[in-house]
Amino acid sequence: MSTPENTLRAQIEKLVPLSDADWDLLLPHLELRMVKKNTLFAEEGKMGKEVGMILEGCMRHYYTRDGEERSTYFYFENALVGPYLSCITGQPSQISIDALADTQLIVFPYKRLAELFDANKTWERFGRKLAEWALIGVEERMVGLLTLSPEERYNQLLAGNKQKIIERIPQHLIANYLGITPVSLSRIRNRITKK
Template sequence: MDSIAPFFAFLNKFIELEEDEFNQIIKPHIQLRRFRRKQIISQAGEVERYMNFIGEGLVRKYFGKEKEELITQISMEGHLIYSQESLNKQTPSHYCLQAIENTTLVSIEFSDLNSIFATNAKMERLGRLVATEITVLNERWQMMLMKMAPRERFLLFVERNHQLVQRVPQKLLASLLNIQPETFSRFKHLIKTSPGSHTEGETN
């Protein structure tokens, strides 16, 4: 699977890039990194070195609290995943990244990102737009977790993320949504048995 083409398409959602621009300025800095299912991509306590775009597979982001693993993000093809604070400040990360499926990442190292953004005003603007999008998505997610009741969170997530519901183990999704596994199972059962319900569709 060509993972670089989807990354080019992803960047074009933020700013119109010519293929030559991409090939000359961005592509030389790309590293394709492959991880097996359950393989750790980056450890808590390490400085995040890469911005990662998922070309193929699934990745979870989590941190440890006592004996629990609390998941803050699960992403699939077409999305970015990395420790934002650790990468931007080059400080040790609080998070661990792990592949849920066999995964291919389109990765760019921190120093190379800075080189790309320093190339010209267009690249600098691209960096700002991507960073803004990440901030907005994180804020929306935190608002959903705080404002919505567990059932509301579940229903909205299922509506927007059918593929994740099909591909990700239920225990991991329950942690992501901050719902007890048995509650998640009950909600899922209700969805399946509701008239006209389904679990197929597009992800957000």
């Protein structure tokens, strides 16, 4: 049955297959949560405590530098989301996560996941796979920043598996994501449509 819980389980099982017994170790700790548009799910300076998966809506992951927000990731339905680095380092979060639209989540305490890492080899493997998967994503992102021009990065966004970003995220936040100003992005779009 396609309950929110089962959707989460399916996402987890993309990394590691779980027995029902494994799953039952996490299941009681799940909680449904609504995060209203423009409110925070995680906040800079606070300890990361919870992670979750988006059932409906979308969220933004951002740093604050010189009082300016720098958006670094966007999350949509079925994405795992949370102050992951804070959770694994045990340091206060350097980032905030807010909702760009009313967002329905299924969340659980990272602490519970850490307990499962200790208790259970399958969950420990999930922890490895999760980190590896995240690493692959960031590395790809970093290489894009290092080797592609802003225009190429935008085209890559159009071509790749990230159209959701184009479709659902305001342009000035996309500019942010690409490491350029909104004005520059507008000009890039102008250039492209003329081709």
